[in-house]
Amino acid sequence: MEQIKNMDAKSWYKNKFAEFEKSLNGEAKSLSHLSKKESINKLDEISFPDLKDEDWKYTNVSAVIKENFLPAQLCKPSVSLEIEKYLFDFTDSSLLVFENGIFNEKLSKIHRQKNVFIGSLKSFSLIDETNFQKNVKFRKTTAFDFLNESFGADGFALIIGDKTTLEKPVQVLFINGNADEKVLSSPRIFITVGKFSEADVILNFVGDNDNYYLTNINTAVQLDENSNLNLFKIQNESKKSFHFDNINISQSANSTLNHFNISFGGKLSRNGLSSNLIGEGAECNFNGLYIANENQHVDNHTFVNHAVANCNSNETYKGILDDLSRGVFNGKILVAKDAQKTNAYQSNKTILLSDKSRIDTKPQLEIFADDVKCSHGATVGRLDEQALFYIISRGIPSDLAKSMLIRAFANDVIEKVNLSELKEQLNHMIFENLHRTEI
Amino acid sequence: MLSIKNLEAKVEDKQILMGLNLEINAGEVHAIMGPNGSGKSTLANVLAGNQGYEVIGGEAVFNGKNLFDLSAEDRAREGLFLAFQYPIEINGISNSVFLKTAINEIRKYKGRDEISPKEFLTLIREKAKILGMDDSLVSRSVNAGFSGGEKKRNEILQLLMLNPKLAILDETDSGLDIDALKIVSQGVNVFKSPENAIVLVTHYQRLLNYIVPDFVHVLYKGKIIKSGTKDLALELEERGYDWLIKEEAEA
Ligand SMILES: Nc1ncnc2c1ncn2[C@@H]1O[C@H](COP(=O)(O)OP(=O)(O)OP(=O)(O)O)[C@@H](O)[C@H]1O
Numbered sequence: 227m228e229q230i231k232n233m234d235a236k237s238w239y240k241n242k243f244a245e246f247e248k249s250l251n252g253e254a255k256s257l258s259h260l261s262k263k264e265s266i267n268k269l270d271e272i273s274f275p276d277l278k279d280e281d282w283k284y285t286n287v288s289a290v291i292k293e294n295f296l297p298a299q300l301c302k303p304s305v306s307l308e309i310e311k312y313l314f315d316f317t318d319s320s321l322l323v324f325e326n327g328i329f330n331e332k333l334s335k336i337h338r339q340k341n342v343f344i345g346s347l348k349s350f351s352l353i354d355e356t357n358f359q360k361n362v363k364f365r366k367t368t369a370f371d372f373l374n375e376s377f378g379a380d381g382f383a384l385i386i387g388d389k390t391t392l393e394k395p396v397q398v399l400f401i402n403g404n405a406d407e408k409v410l411s412s413p414r415i416f417i418t419v420g421k422f423s424e425a426d427v428i429l430n431f432v433g434d435n436d437n438y439y440l441t442n443i444n445t446a447v448q449l450d451e452n453s454n455l456n457l458f459k460i461q462n463e464s465k466k467s468f469h470f471d472n473i474n475i476s477q478s479a480n481s482t483l484n485h486f487n488i489s490f491g492g493k494l495s496r497n498g499l500s501s502n503l504i505g506e507g508a509e510c511n512f513n514g515l516y517i518a519n520e521n522q523h524v525d526n527h528t529f530v531n532h533a534v535a536n537c538n539s540n541e542t543y544k545g546i547l548d549d550l551s552r553g554v555f556n557g558k559i560l561v562a563k564d565a566q567k568t569n570a571y572q573s574n575k576t577i578l579l580s581d582k583s584r585i586d587t588k589p590q591l592e593i594f595a596d597d598v599k600c601s602h603g604a605t606v607g608r609l610d611e612q613a614l615f616y617i618i619s620r621g622i623p624s625d626l627a628k629s630m631l632i633r634a635f636a637n638d639v640i641e642k643v644n645l646s647e648l649k650e651q652l653n654h655m656i657f658e659n660l661h662r663t664e665i
Numbered sequence: 666m667l668s669i670k671n672l673e674a675k676v677e678d679k680q681i682l683m684g685l686n687l688e689i690n691a692g693e694v695h696a697i698m699g700p701n702g703s704g705k706s707t708l709a710n711v712l713a714g715n716q717g718y719e720v721i722g723g724e725a726v727f728n729g730k731n732l733f734d735l736s737a738e739d740r741a742r743e744g745l746f747l748a749f750q751y752p753i754e755i756n757g758i759s760n761s762v763f764l765k766t767a768i769n770e771i772r773k774y775k776g777r778d779e780i781s782p783k784e785f786l787t788l789i790r791e792k793a794k795i796l797g798m799d800d801s802l803v804s805r806s807v808n809a810g811f812s813g814g815e816k817k818r819n820e821i822l823q824l825l826m827l828n829p830k831l832a833i834l835d836e837t838d839s840g841l842d843i844d845a846l847k848i849v850s851q852g853v854n855v856f857k858s859p860e861n862a863i864v865l866v867t868h869y870q871r872l873l874n875y876i877v878p879d880f881v882h883v884l885y886k887g888k889i890i891k892s893g894t895k896d897l898a899l900e901l902e903e904r905g906y907d908w909l910i911k912e913e914a915e916a
């Protein structure tokens with residue numbers, strides 16, 4: 227039965243691909259189209275993941291596969307797009323807007339800077355198509371990744387040369403879904419930070435709450451030697467939407483990555499995040515906050531690959547789950563045989579606000595070196611009764627007391643956000659999403 | 666102000682308070698002493714409305730209202746305050762946000778307007794000064810990373826800010842160095858007035874040199890077995906509890 231459904235999905239997307247191909251003129255012979263074609267054909271060989279896959283055993287994607295989503299290329303673009311309500315309020319930043327993965331230049335406002343390319347992936351690819359095909363690589367493992375490539379017409383590109391500090395944070399808004407169609411949005415994100423360069427990037431995925439759609443992303447990040455990237459992924463999509471992301475980061479010597487995965491989710495979300503530490507002295511900090519209620523499902527799969535010696539990784543994932551929501555945390559750390567003097571820490575803490583919410587948490591440590599410091603820990607609990615009583619005993623009502631403890635719990639992650647404007651707004655979003663009194 | 670009659674309470678199926686009687690009037694300072702585990706903190710928690718403790722008998726009337734009919738937050742709003750033996754840390758909520766919220770909730774209950782930011786700032790500066798707390802401590806998250814003594818001091822800051830009618834201080838003196846003990850006691854004495862009352866739970870007579878009690882009670886196995894004046898505390902300091910416990914056993 228499952229196999230047949232899978233076939234349905236595949237033939238649907240193949241048909242849609244053919245339809246879209248027909249609309250192309252000369253572009254059909256372009257290099258990028260050829261790789262798209264390869265990817266759609268790849269779907270013949272590879273199945274969508276199911277519960278039998280160890281990596282997917284807590285996340286059932288059959289509802290996603292059953293649905294026929296319409297690739298964004300075949301959808302009507304919106305006549306007017308409301309973006310104000312989704313924007314983070316910065317005094318100054320670059321803004322790029324993508325509607326269902328396709329760049330909207332009119333709504334974007336880019337601060338140009340020497341030695342930096344900021345813009346759409348498509349325009350970047352047109353600069354030198356041969357080189358682009360050779361150097362811009364996205365990792366593809368699951369059927370979702372091949373689907374992303376097949377329909378990934380556009381996306382966000384940020385290429386920073388050496389010794390350059392991005393003057394202003396970049397805010398990239400991905401608005402997904404529309405009111406009339408079940409959209410398949412396939413953004414691709416490509417970021418390269420040159421040697422001794424720095425940047426703050428905010429990737430914000432949103433969609434109107436009534437819209438039903440699938441966001442299927444692939445993200446590739448390259449950090450050159452001694453570079454520093456603060457990368458914020460904020461996901462606050464429609465409560466009826468599906469969200470898949472596969473983020474792969476490669477870190478050269480002495481580079482530092484601070485990744486924030488702030489997930490307010492959709493109906494079902496899967497955040498795949500992995501970093502390869504391939505140069506000595508690299509540091510990778512994964513900060514995660516997942517907030518879910520009603521019947522949301524959020525799955526965080528992270529992987530830190532300590533391939534060489536003298537690298538540090540530090541992972542803090544915290545979750546607050548209410549109602550019938552369900553969370554998954556799978557954190558893998560691999561320390562290769564030669565990766566001596568590795569420091570790797572991981573912690574996953576979840577608060578369940580209801581009896582019916584649930585978390586499956588699984589640390590996965592594979593350590594082949596002997597001179598390493600690694601630790602991991604996971605806790606699942608409720609709001610602390612004694613702490614609640616302390617607050618209430620000052621005359622503060624219990625709902626506000628709970629909000630204070632929620633804020634206190636999330637604070638470990640939020641306090642690490644280096645952009646002060648973002649901090650307060652994230653805090654606000656926590657309470658908005660949990661339908662609780664803000665403090 | 667507070668009249669407790671035959672109070673019995675239990676924690677997780679274990680009865681701790683065994684019929685306790687206590688009368689507290691405005692303007693009075695009562696000290697409660699007694700061996701470890703005798704039920705002092707239990708009494709404090711039961712009065713403040715901690716859900717972990719269950720009242721199984723007796724009554725407590727607080728300013729004409731049946732205390733056990735009121736929720737914990739309403740008890741605070743009616744003017745009951747407990748300084749905790751072990752204050753809780755709340756990361757990410759500053760002392761001033763915490764206190765402003767509490768003050769405004771209490772004001773709302775009484776039908777009064779919210780405190781203005783300016784009024785609040787003046788008030789907290791004044792009170793912090795009494796306790797020798799600097800601005801950085803005031804703006805930090807509630808008790809987060811505070812030393813044991815700083816936490817106790819912070820409890821007294823809350824006391825001064827909320828200005829309740831009845832203050833129960835559960836071992837506020839423990840963990841304080843000699844100078845801090847003086848400062849904290851001074852803070853409590855600033856609070857003290859003919860309109861309010863104070864219950865001091867303590868193990869040490871030393872505190873009572875600074876905050877002089879009108880009555881000293883000894884709590885043992887969930888009951889008050891002896892009451893007296895401040896001289897009783899001196900006698901306890903010298904003789905310990907054994908003689909009292911023997912007296913009680915004989916009676
Ligand atoms: N939550 C609880 N669960 C189980 N037993 C409890 C709990 N709280 C208190 N008790 C028990 O109740 C008894 C009285 O404890 P309480 O804390 O009131 O004593 P205390 O007089 O304040 O002692 P101390 O001087 O050490 O602070 C003790 O035996 C204690 O172990």
Ligand SMILES: [Mg+2]
Nearest residue numbers: 705706707750
């Ligand atoms: Mg005690």
